[in-house]
Amino acid sequence: MSESTRPKTNNKRTLDVAPNMGEMVKPAELIEVKGASRLTLADRRLFNVLLRHAFGPDLASEGRRFEIAVADLRETHESNDRLVQSIEALMTTVVTIQRPDGSTDRVQLLGWNNLSDPKRKRGNLKYSIPPELALLLKDSTVFAKLELEVLRAFTSKYALALYEAVARRVRLKYVFTERFALDDFRELLGVEPGKLETFGNLNQYAIKPALMEVNALSDFTVTVVPEKTGRRVTGVLIGWGAKDIEGRKAAYAELQRPRVGRKARITGTVEEMLPPEVIE
Incomplete structure (x- = not known):
């Protein structure tokens, strides 16, 4: 991390920040990762939606599972077949994240998940954030506020x-x-x-x-x-x-x-x- 991006005096945890209407908060640790170059625009959009849905203090809890309606993923994928491809891309992508102390973590972006009947447009996706990634985000204090309408465009x-x-x-x-x-x-x-x-x-x-x-x-x-x-x-x-x-x-x-x-x-x-x- 360069001097220009090193966090200033700020003790507030990223996961405690409340996004404004029409925004999502994204921890800096998940913005400039290495190893994600093969993810498509659709894959990245899906990850942002899943992260936004799970965002909050509970995101850092090991073993926490989340659930989102498949209909809420329509902004990223029109078909469930494409959705499955992006889910598997996130599960098999290993990224490296550098800590402030210079050490490096290697983690997956998406953990266990369950998609109820991928042949149907309705249903739910249950998913988890990998525990190692959850722990890494627990102490995050640097973040970006992203406009949802801009991300979609x-x-x-x-x-x-x-x-x-x-x-x-x-x-x-x-x-x-x-x-x-x-x-x-x-x-x-x-x-x-x-x-x-x-x-x-x-x-x-x-x-x-x-x-x-x-x-x-x-x-x-x-x-x-x-x-x-x-x-x-x-x-x-x-x-x-x-x-x-x-x-x-x-x-x-x-x-x-x-x-x-x-x-x-x-x-x-x-x-x-x-x-x-x-x-x-």
């Missing part, structure tokens, strides 16, 4: 990842930038190993689409400036800032409009199709 997992990363920083006082090594920034965005390997492709298919959506839909602005060693891009400098009232009004207005034509409205250009692996 993203069409790229890169935009969702960038939004979450900046949302946990934008409330910091006197800190408006942070440097990342290029490999760390790729991990932050969720770029899979072997994909978008050149900076040109990374910029075109991940960074620019993410910036377009985050800057158009959120309450803050983000910039990503490449930094070179010689001729090679080896890192980026991320900058952020809160929007003024007119900027927030414009973002809200765009959220109310259909996704179709959004790029053209924002950039004044004709929309182009992105490769499927970029959208996911």
Whole structure:
């Protein structure tokens, strides 16, 4: 954890924070994890919904099980077959989380679960947060407040990842930038190993689409400036800032409009199709 993201004087536990209406609170430990690059946008949305439903002091209790109506997962999946795929992706994804003392935990994102009759649209999903992850979150004091409407509007997992990363920083006082090594920034965005390997492709298919959506839909602005060693891009400098009232009004207005034509409205250009692996 860099100095810019190290928690300031704050003894309030993340799990005791009450989200405002239309928000979810997400512990910082679950925002910038390593090993989650193969999760799709749908997988990440499902995890956020399950986390939001379980959020609170009970989340840190070992052995605690939660239950959510399958109908409440429709914002992430239209079919139960796809839902099962995302559940299994979360169960088999092992992420590494770095503690403030420099040690590293390796944990799964989702534990035991039971889906009542996956052939039916109605029913419930019972699930648990892995006990090791629950214990890790117990003492969390750093978090992001995420707007649910903004989370639902993203069409790229890169935009969702960038939004979450900046949302946990934008409330910091006197800190408006942070440097990342290029490999760390790729991990932050969720770029899979072997994909978008050149900076040109990374910029075109991940960074620019993410910036377009985050800057158009959120309450803050983000910039990503490449930094070179010689001729090679080896890192980026991320900058952020809160929007003024007119900027927030414009973002809200765009959220109310259909996704179709959004790029053209924002950039004044004709929309182009992105490769499927970029959208996911």
